[in-house]
Amino acid sequence: xxxxxxxxVGPVEGGHVHDVDNPAPLIxxxxxxxxxxxxxxxxxxxxxxxxxxxxxxxxxxxxxxxxLLIQLVLDGGVSKIGFAFVAGRWASPFWQVWDLxxxxxxxxxxxxxxxxxINDYAERPTTRLWLKGLLYTATVFTILLGTLVxxxxxxxxx
Amino acid sequence: xxxxxxxxxxATAKTDASPYITVTFRIRRFNPEVSEHAVxxxxxxxxxxxxxxxxxxxxxxxxxxxxxxxxxxxxxxxxGSDAMRINGKNRLACKTLIKDIxxxxxxxxxxIKGLTVLKDLVVDxxxxxxxxxxxxxxxxxKGNEPTRERLQSAEDRERFDDTxxxxxxxxxxxxxxxxWNDGQYFGPAAIVxxxxxxxxxxxxxxxxRLEILNDKDGVWRCRTTxxxxxxxxxxxxxxxxxxxxxxxxxxxxx
Ligand code: HEM
Ligand code: SF4
Ligand code: FES
Numbered sequence: 001x002x003x004x005x006x007x008x009v010g011p012v013e014g015g016h017v018h019d020v021d022n023p024a025p026l027i028x029x030x031x032x033x034x035x036x037x038x039x040x041x042x043x044x045x046x047x048x049x050x051x052x053x054x055x056x057x058x059x060x061x062x063x064x065x066x067x068l069l070i071q072l073v074l075d076g077g078v079s080k081i082g083f084a085f086v087a088g089r090w091a092s093p094f095w096q097v098w099d100l101x102x103x104x105x106x107x108x109x110x111x112x113x114x115x116x117x118i119n120d121y122a123e124r125p126t127t128r129l130w131l132k133g134l135l136y137t138a139t140v141f142t143i144l145l146g147t148l149v150x151x152x153x154x155x156x157x158x
Numbered sequence: 159x160x161x162x163x164x165x166x167x168x169a170t171a172k173t174d175a176s177p178y179i180t181v182t183f184r185i186r187r188f189n190p191e192v193s194e195h196a197v198x199x200x201x202x203x204x205x206x207x208x209x210x211x212x213x214x215x216x217x218x219x220x221x222x223x224x225x226x227x228x229x230x231x232x233x234x235x236x237x238g239s240d241a242m243r244i245n246g247k248n249r250l251a252c253k254t255l256i257k258d259i260x261x262x263x264x265x266x267x268x269x270i271k272g273l274t275v276l277k278d279l280v281v282d283x284x285x286x287x288x289x290x291x292x293x294x295x296x297x298x299x300k301g302n303e304p305t306r307e308r309l310q311s312a313e314d315r316e317r318f319d320d321t322x323x324x325x326x327x328x329x330x331x332x333x334x335x336x337x338w339n340d341g342q343y344f345g346p347a348a349i350v351x352x353x354x355x356x357x358x359x360x361x362x363x364x365x366x367r368l369e370i371l372n373d374k375d376g377v378w379r380c381r382t383t384x385x386x387x388x389x390x391x392x393x394x395x396x397x398x399x400x401x402x403x404x405x406x407x408x409x410x411x412x
Binding site: 020025 | 274338404408
């Protein structure tokens with residue numbers, strides 16, 4: 001902690017480069033808000049996305065906790081998991097629907113959550129575009145692959 | 159500083175002693191006519207801890223360094239011009255007592271965040287007021303004007319009482335991390351002032367304001383961080399007001 005009275009503001013390296021006629025650039029916020037921004041958007045996608053996060057969250061509590069219990073805790077825990085266990089579960093449409101629902105909800109929920117995080121943290125429009133492109137590609141790929149596996153799973157494969 | 163044991167004699171001796179203590183004000187200075195960098199500068203100030211941060215700034219500006227630049231008008235928490243980041247928290251300098259923010263350590267004072275710094279503690283408030291104007295912060299009515307005043311029941315008035323207290327100091331909006339990112343989010347203050355009219359039974363443009371806040375950068379960007387509620391010098395429950403607007407948007411009941 002310094003307590004000397006000499007002002008710390010002084011020539012920064014190499015004397016005054018800026019003066020009244022040649023002021024330094026102002027310290028800008030990331031992006032300015034003007035009369036024309038933000039552009040209004042039609043429809044209420046953002047409201048739907050917000051609602052979806054809460055509703056899918058509620059359903060996910062049941063699905064995920066149930067999933068964790070069955071897979072990791074009950075009936076011998078992780079050690080019982082194997083091809084036969086998965087084949088046995090997916091023989092029932094109930095578990096197929098359970099897993100399908102969990103896959104879709106968790107993926108869409110997680111993807112939308114990350115979309116929010118990107119909106120909050122990425123400053124440059126190009127960065128946003130790339131990150132979201134990557135996110136959506138990965139999401140669609142995972143959802144489609146997972147769905148394909150659940151529906152085409154063949155217990156007699158060798 | 160204080161001795162743990164203090165007998166009567168000492169206590170009376172204390173009362174004659176000077177109430178002044180030396181407090182270090184560590185101020186983030188920026189002057190575009192000198193440098194493009196902001197610098198922290200320390201000012202030791204003799205001050206009574208029962209005085210306010212604003213008094214300290216006055217002492218510096220009036221007696222030590224006249225170039226120190228900040229906004230203030232009323233000096234009594236009414237005009238909302240002296241919101242600044244004091245010890246990392248947005249407050250009004252005129253409502254912050256030195257004794258309440260640990261004067262034993264340097265007190266840091268800097269401009270509020272998320273807005274362009276023009277000089278020292280002065281920021282460009284235009285984007286903030288643009289968002290305010292965008293929510294139409296004025297009474298809009300339909301039909302014929304009543305011949306006498308527009309009557310309102312005490313309960314109807316109570317509905318939006320909290321949000322009438324806003325003094326537009328920007329402490330809330332400039333404490334919001336979502337606003338910091340790109341400055342496009344309407345921000346808590348604009349939503350508070352929209353709330354004040356949306357829930358006013360005399361007003362007829364609630365739907366219109368809700369539609370404005372349903373925007374991509376409207377209420378749905380709020381992440382319930384509660385920074386705004388913590389920052390508000392008027393004690394407005396800012397986050398609650400934002401949630402009420404969200405609820406009104408979903409139920410269309412207000
Ligand atoms: C278990 C039940 C779950 C509940 C109740 C739940 C609830 C929520 C809610 C309400 C939000 C929105 C927060 C906000 O808008 O500020 C959210 C965000 C998020 N969720 Fe979930 N969620 C659950 C499971 C999951 C799962 C399984 C994933 C991963 C696939 C996930 C990933 C995310 C992400 C990435 C975010 C965004 C992070 C953020 O907003 O800070 N959640 N969750
Ligand atoms: S809501 Fe509170 S913090 Fe925000 S501008 Fe109004 S008075 Fe200031
Ligand atoms: S100077 Fe008016 S609110 Fe502080």
